[in-house]
Amino acid sequence: MVEFLKEQEVIPAQEKNELEQTVASIIQQVRNEGDIALKGFLKKFDKVEIDDLKVSEDDVLEAKKKLPATLIEDMAFSIERIRAFAEAQRRTLTEFEQEMIPGVHLGQKVIPIESVGAYVPGGRYPLLSSAQMAIIPAKVAGVSNIRVCTPPTKEGVIHPAVLYAAHQSGADEIFSLGGAQAIAALAYGTETVSPVNKITGPGNRFVTEAKRQVNGVVGIDLLAGPSEVLVLADKTAQAEYVASDLLAQSEHDIDAQGILVTTSRELGLEVIHEIEKQLQTLPTAKVARESWRRRGQVILAESLDEAISITNHLAAEHLHVQVEEAYSHLDKLTNYGSLFLGENASVVFADKVCGTNHILPTNAAAKYTGGVWVGTFLKVVTYQRIENEGVTQLAPHCVRQSNREGLIGHLRSANIRLTGKLDIEENI
Known part of the structure; x- marks a missing residue:
């Protein structure tokens, strides 16, 4: 029987409705007013006034000058790791043509999307890796135009590390734009921002809602965010590790979620205590504490099989397995955005530098x-x-099926290639 040692708060339906209406209003204003709306939202939400929304080459060079050599070195390392993994993935997608039956040749092509919009969050922290995760796979895929939107700082410029990371990752155009208004600009276009075919990248609830609302006008990758982590643990797990892993995601946003599913009551209670202890010295505790209070959960299961069943049902963005012989349970775990096996496989390694992508499904979309x-x-x-030769094999079947369905136009299109006539004999 499942027991909750800690439950999350329920988000009121009214709050969700207000979010939808707010985002819809922002999108409509951008569609109607273009750049004027974008600059107005920069002044309203970001408290800055910007004349030129598009970043110049000189801006990139200035940004680089402000960065320490070690940061540039670390950035190069993570870019290479992400690129190498994306290139390995690309090699698994192949084109082919095969003669399925005599005279019938069927094939598959793999074609890059022409233009992509990459949203890179700003918010409380400069998320350098988000720029790399959204841009590098698109570049490896062969996308010809990658437009990046990322919010400016309170000084009115993009954080230099984020700007340089986006440039080095392969961005073709970079704009000082954030929030739902940036998504609207990428979807519908303005005087400065040309519309794209697909939008990718994580963001806060306003960005995610905007992506949901423009889906169909453009493609989207998925509705990613706020961040989630589920730790699956047994009595062998270390409470200090588990607590730090939960708080690492909780510090992203007050809407982020940390969940522990465990077979050990002792561990569950110890983790709750350890989280409070670690919060005392965590510089980002203001956000992490509120996130943990509102959305944190500790779920106690009677057995590992039950714990795995709960885990598969919750389908979390990040699933970190800290149980004995974690790798042996790989095939039992089916619903997750990305899987981390063993206590050393910290989610933060994938968030930053190991090469797999951290833009992942949330809200059980991993199902x-x-x-x-x-x-x-x-x-x-x-x-x-x-x-x-293929026509002689395909057309008779197609003619008869079209006739039964009453689709005579279909019938004629097939029959004229078989017999040279539009119509068929009455007794077919």
């Missing part, structure tokens, strides 16, 4: 999709090449 990868930016499409 039907994975995260961003190089395939996010590729279209796998089919083609057909049919010879006369």
Whole structure:
């Protein structure tokens, strides 16, 4: 029987409705007023006035001058790790053509999306890795134009490390824009921002809601955010590790979620205590504490099988398995954005530098999709090449099926290739 040692608060429906209405209003204003609306929102939300929304080459060079050599070195390391993994993924997507039956040749092409908008969050912290995660796989895929939107700091400029990371990752255009208004600009276009075919990247609830509302006008990667982590642990787990892993995601946003599913009551209670202890010295405690208070959960299961069942049902963005012989449970775990096996496989390694992508499904979307990868930016499409021999095999079946369905236009299109006539005999 499942027991909650700590439960999350329920978000009122009214709060969700207000979010939808606010975002819809922002999108409509951007559609109606273009750049004027974007500059107005910069003044209203970011408290800055910017004349030129688009970043120049000189801006990038100035940003680089402000960065320490060690940061540039670390950035180069993580860019190479992310690129190498994306290139390995790209090699798994192949084109082919095969003669399926005599005269019928079917094939598959892998074509890059022409233009992509990458949203890079700003908010409380400069998320350098988000720029890399959204841009590098698109570049490896062969996207010809990558437009990046990221909010400015209170000084009215993009954080230099974020700007340089976006540039080094392969951005073609960078704009000082954040929030739902940036998503609207990428979807519908303005005088300065050209519209794209697909939008990718994580963000706060306003960004996520905006992506949901423009989906269909443009493609989106997924509705990613706020951050989630679920730690699956047994009595062998270390409470200090578990607590630090939960707080690492909680510090992102007050809407972020940390969940512990455990088979050990002792561990569960110890982790709750340890979180309070670590919060005392955590510089980001103001956000992390509120996130843990509102959305944190500790769930006690009677057995590991039950714990795995709960885990698969919750389908968290990050799933960190800290149980004995964690790797042996790989095939039992089916719903997650990204999986971390063993206590050493900290989520933060993937968040930053190891190479896998950290733009992942949240809100149980991992039940039907994975995260961003190089395939996010590729279209796998089919083609057909049919010879006369193929027509003789396909057309009779197609003619009879079309006749039964009453689709005579279909029938004629097939029959004229088989017999040279539009219509068929009455007794077919």
